[in-house]
Amino acid sequence: MNATRTICAATGFWLCLGGVVLAFLWHVSVGAKAIPLGTVWQAITAPQDGVFDHVVVRDLRMPRAIFALSVGAALSVAGALMQGVTRNPLAEPGILGLMAGATFAVIIGIGWFGLAGTAYVPLFAAIGALIGAVLVWTIASAAPGGATPLTLILSGAAVGGFLYAVESAAILLNEDTFRNFRVWLSGSLAGRDMATYLWALPWFIGGLIAALLIAHQITALAMGEETAAGLGVDTFKIKVAALGAVVVLTAAAVSVAGPLGFVGLVIPHLVRLFVGSDYRLIVPFSAIVGAGYVTLVDIAARVVLAPIEISTGIVTTMLGAPMFIWLVRVKL
Amino acid sequence: MKTLVWATATLFAVTSSALAQDTRTVTDDLGNVVEIPVTPQRIVVSRSDCLATPLIELGAPLIGAGSMQDDRFNNGKPFIRGATALYGTQFDADLVDIGFINQPDPEIIAALEPDLILIAAWAADNYDQLSAIAPTYAAACFDPPLKEWLATLADLVGMTAEHDRLMASYTFKLANTRAVFADRIGDPADVSVVFADPFDEGIYVADDYGTFTVVADDLGLSRITATDLGMLTDNGNLSFELVEELDADFIFSSHQSFFGQPPSHQMEVWRSNVPGFDDLLHAPRNNQLVIVDRSLVRAFAVDGLNTMLAVLTSQIAERDFVPLAE
Amino acid sequence: MSTTTLIGFGGRLALRVPYRAALVSLGLTFAIIGVLTWSLMTGSYPLDSTQVWATLFGNSPSDTASTVVWEFRFPRTLVALLVGAFLALSGAALQYVTRNPLADPSLVGVSQGAALVVVSVTILAPGMGSYLRPILAFGGSLAVAALILLASSSRRGGDTLRFILMGIGVAALISSFTSALLTYGDIDRAMSALGWLAGSVHSVGWDEVRWLSVTAFFVIPAFMAAARPLSAIRFGEDVATGLGIRVRMARWGLIILAVALAATAVAAVGALGFVGLVAPHLARRLAHSGVGMHLVLTGLTGALLVGLADFAGRAAFAPIQIPAGLVTAIIGVPVFVALILRTQARSQL
Structure with missing residues (x-):
């Protein structure tokens, strides 16, 4: 990286960070209840006990905004790593079965073992994500022709469809179980408890740090395995590290918000348009832009049909699937 | 053959x-x-x-x-x-x-x-x-x-005759109860009630919710509905940010123990989603939040109406309560 | 019925196929007849086998027995068999055309299109009556398939890879609308729509048998006629072109036939997932053969699979009826994984 580029990147980074702060402030300023900006500011800077407007800002909106930021960053970085390692522009935790696996495991954990709000939720999610990823990869590489992008995506869809069928079978005979799970299954940031988030926080941080540490090698890997090996990269080790980071990030995101589709697909592509193919830039920018994106999507989810809120996951899919379609048309 | x-x-x-x-x-x-x-x-x-x-x-x-x-x-x-x-x-x-x-x-x-x-x-x-x-x-x-x-x-x-006999029991009790309300409260319309069930995704408020709606309306209580709150459908959940709009003399929620929602859980959902819930609204502040069995609310039976009538009477008219200041 | 049509074609094509394949298809046919008989004999209504035979030959012990055998068990089993064959053939065609062993009609938008239309109508216009569901489902899946076809053809020419990926993208988009409706629609109606979608072989009658048979009569011969180009496409586009086959036309023709078969099946019973994925692989494992014979085997395997799934779904936990679609998904995928792993293990030796 030469000096000009470094300056450019640094400027861009700070600009994006500023954008995220603005998105955060916007998130806590709007909602079903109209609260004057002055009151919002007061709630942030000088909160008073017993003022419900301050409670709304500090206890209802701010945690949710923080969840949105974390989940957005985690999923986008996971998507970026997957796209780099598999050299597949359509790779993403949702498309390649990790999210379905994590969601399934969380449902089992909460529904059967009553683990809601405990340290085990992210752990369950991680095991589920790992099993999902391994399953998808095994099926795809067992198919004739090997793990091509198409085969991976199809086997991801098959694994997702299978887990969804098992979930449906479990909820089909009981209307109230269905009521309790239908919002969760569509991916939502509403009503998530702080306890789960705090348990997931180390996972978020660990995953992001790991991603930043291997970003340099991912750049080499994205250019092809031979190139990477030629540059002295231990491809197997990096692949395992990347898989670990992706699983950890997906698990953290799913245990907080359920499955939010297509975030990991949209953001890295958007970022790549501006910063090129260096993963030392793609990873941090994906994190920051992804955080802002999910925060904005969550604002829309909360205000479009106010006073009713819609699931964040439904909105991310409605926005992300057209992006997927566009990518297929343009890139393939 | x-x-x-x-x-x-x-x-x-x-x-x-x-x-x-x-x-x-x-x-x-x-x-x-x-x-x-x-x-x-x-x-x-x-x-x-x-x-x-x-x-x-x-x-x-x-x-x-x-x-x-x-x-x-x-x-x-x-x-x-x-x-x-x-x-x-x-x-x-x-x-x-x-x-x-x-x-x-x-x-x-x-x-x-x-x-x-x-x-x-x-x-x-x-x-x-x-x-x-x-x-x-x-x-x-x-x-x-x-x-x-x-x-x-x-x-x-x-079986219209049987139905009429059952309904007659309700009509009779209703008339009696109205007298109790008149004696204790005067105009039942002065008492505001709302039926609201908390879920993690929001508060379920309906225009029409089983026996509660029928009995509250028959008694002439002032009932807050989903339409009053500007909700588009009966099936969406009200954002917790708007919980203050549910401020009424009485709030009724329901529990369904066998679906993992015992009364204590429902209170927990209220409290975890609305920090300071117990002091925020008039009803919980004054012990006027009542959690009833959802089977009773959803009961398609005259017996359900009679029981709901008894619940509303004992909770509202047969005891002293703190009215919500205008 | 389609079974006989298949065998007719199978017989003609059997000239070129190994002995084993013919034997296996005969075995499958017997197994299907076995499932049919078994399904006719079994159910919650108490009837012993002599009573069932008597009913079948017009000496029903009671009107109710006649209703149970003729109106419930018979059409239901036939529809399960037909739908199984349809989905299996549809899956096989998609796999050949895309030269990808993981293609399946339920993964590329056909089922999701049906789902969206049925769920919207059930939730937004509940007064319309559920007997309209088949027509709506058919319209929905065709519309979505057309949309995918349109979106995946471009100036650079149609590409089947793009068709599959486009299908997955459109399927995701459409599913998000469906899940919005399911999440915020009336809970009872959402449940009912979900139940229907999960594969509702339980509510079919002779009407469904009739129009499935008519479809089989017209589509399956066309399908078999396509067996020749299929076998060429399997070796790649260049080979096929070299053999003088108009590859593009054959491809799109097959995709359209595949979509039509899947849409008809979905219209009859809702979404039965993974039959199209599993049946072609299972058929290939049973006997190696040319494309024509493989299609025959695939159709028979699919029929057998769904016939068994429906039987298991209604008999295993009676009176609770497990939708056949859940049975096919929950059993089909592990079977598929096992199959594909064993195939790989063998090819590595």
């Missing part, structure tokens, strides 16, 4: 037509024109809440009903939503489980040889099969107001 069969069949046909009761023609909620017996003797229904429960209360000849199942209720045995909680009704030889409410087993129904089948209009894709067994009436039983539906159903099974 064949002659013998025909002879038997003819004989059977003659005897059964001699025994057959009078029929009448009705149009169901899907527009099917159905010829049903005036006083059916063997009734089978798919839905347990809006069909089986009121028929059990009426004492109608119900021989089969759809079931639900949950590990946490009725020892994991199939149950009739509503009737099992209200009356302890169990499936047995006289009341047969025909399978899940939305997808009953037609062969079991056939084996029961019913003379009238009632199903829900929104789960009627097996209508043709069922009507091959017996006259089948598809009812949109959640759409009409509760009291109206109970009367319609009683009429369908030819």
